[in-house]
Amino acid sequence: MKKLKMSIMVSCALVMLSFVLMSFVQEKKPWDVPAKYQSMKNPQAAxxxxxxxxxxxxxxxxxxxxxxxxxxxxxxxxRSIDADLGDFTSAEFQAQKDGVIYYQSFVGRDDMPNFEKKIPDDEDRWAIVTYLRTLKK
Amino acid sequence: MKKIVYLIVLVLLSGHFAMAQEEAPVEKKVDKPVRAPWESGTLVNHQTSITQYKNTLEMVISHRFGPVENGISDVFGIMAPGANIRIGFNYSILDNLSVGFGTNSQKKYQDFQAKYTPFQQTRENTIPVSLTLYGNAAIDGREDAAFGVDYAFSDRLSYFSEVIVGRKVNDWLSVQASANFTHYNSVDSLLDNDKIGLGFGGRIKFSPQSSLTLELGVPLKIESISQHTSFTNHPKPHFSIGYEVSTSTHAFQIFVTNGLGILAQELYMYNTNEFDSKSIRFGFNITRLWNF
Structure with a gap:
């Protein structure tokens, strides 16, 4: 009986500890990219x-x-931004479709601001996507 | 037989549609304005051809320190009294039209301004230069006594108007020249109310974000518009050399100049400082943009 009590207490402590630890680990929130952007292709040659x-x-x-x-x-x-800024040189980032990178870069969300008004020319936006592709490791 | 006739009609029609598609007018390529000829709407003291995109609010903080003549005792003018500060806000009503207001510590000037760029230089050189029109009206906010006897409110008013022609020569060099007209409703008895001047400016970009800037303003001695037989206290040309760095929403400009004034009419009418080792002073402009 004493053993059972002990194991329940240990289990509870472990569960609580895992909750505490999870709160420190930043969850990578997936991007909800509209279909319109998913199908967009960079018109510029690589x-x-x-x-x-x-x-x-x-x-x-x-x-x-x-x-x-x-x-x-x-x-x-x-350093002053909580969000995951990603690594543009990584295979994970580079595997994304052009339109997804476009959406992430110029429409944005949360800490990633919208750049559509600051970079109104579509050619200039795609030029950034073209440049980001050159950062591949 | 009927089927064959239908087939022939179909083939003929499809050919017609194909030809119609071929004959459709080719979409005309629009020659867009050249990319970032300047980093912000001001170079040092003069305006550039840049007007921010529609619905953008621009805040400009300008500061001119004291002259460097006292050396380290007042940290080359940085701690000297008599600095000149202006804070201004410009709002873009259209992509090429902005209006603004500014308040200035020197003579307590309160100024209202408008800037319009009727055409911009284009990438394919369809338009080889940009043309910008700028004008302001300023109210001198000092005590009535500063205007002598027979004071009237109109004595406080001064105006500056300028036509600027600029060109981005290549990725690292932009140049501009301007002709301007200054008018003060009230000046000392030996001075002229009107002054015509020429302005020149350039930017040499040496990294994606950093540039060297140069600017010269020359008040002209034109006898035909002078009210006097000789020129008394004719204003000196103002020259500035600076470093500029820009980001998405900011432009920082730090420079050395021989003019205390921030408003252009003050420089073209009243600058008496030479560009020498005693009279030059440090200054900076900071620009912040908000998009709505």
Whole structure:
């Protein structure tokens, strides 16, 4: 009987501990990307040097302060942001469809602000996507 | 037999549709405005061709420290009295039209301004330069006694208008030139009420976010518009050299200049400082944007 009591108490303690630990682990919230964006394709060629240059310029201006020099999510503002900034060099990020990256980058959600008004030209937005593809490891 | 006739009609029609599609007018490619010819709406003291996108609120904080003449004793003017500060807000009603208001510590100027860019330089050079029109009206907010005898409210008013032509030459170089007209309703008896000037500006971009900026404003001696036989206390040209860094919503400009004024009419009418090792001063502009 004493053993049973002990094991129940230990189990309860473990359950409580796991809850406490889980609260510290940041849950990766999946992106709910509308179908319209899922099917979008980047109209620019992956090796379009002019667009890569424009994308790099716009990345430096709009994205670098949070996402870092090469997209590792380690920019100077990153420390003050709770959200997962991702790693643009990772296979996981690069495996995403063009339209999904477009949605994440310019429509955004929560801490990731909307950039549609700051970058109104669609060509400039796709140039950033084209540049992000070059960050692949 | 009927089936064959239907088939022939169908084939002929499909051919007709195919031809119609081929003949459809090709969509005309729009030549878009050139990308970011300048980092913000101001270069140092002059305006640039940039008007922010429609429904954008722009806050501009401008600061001019004292002259560097006292050296380390007042940290090269940074701790000197008599600094000039202005805070202004501009709102873009259209992509190429903005209106604004600013308040200035120097002479307690309260200014209202409008900027319009009727056409911008395009990427394919269909339009090779941008054209910008800028105008402001300022109210001198000092005590009545500052305006001498026979004071009237209109004595407080001054105006500045400018036509700016600019071009982004390539990815790292942008230049502009402007012609401007300054009018003060009330000036000292030996000065002219009107002044015509020329402005020149340039930006040399040396990294995706950083640039070197240069600016020159020259008040002209034009006898035909002068009210006097000789020019007394003719204002000196103002020259500025600075460093500019910009992000998505901010532009930071730090520079050395010989003008205390922030409002252009003040510089073109009253700047008496030379660009020398005693009279130059540090200054900065900070721009913050909000999109609505």
């Amino acid at each position: 090796d379009d040097a002019e667009m890569i240059k424009i994308g790099k310029m716009n990345y430096a201006r709009h994205c670098k302060s949070c996402h870092g020099n090469i997209g590792k999510g380690d920019g100077p503002k990153a």
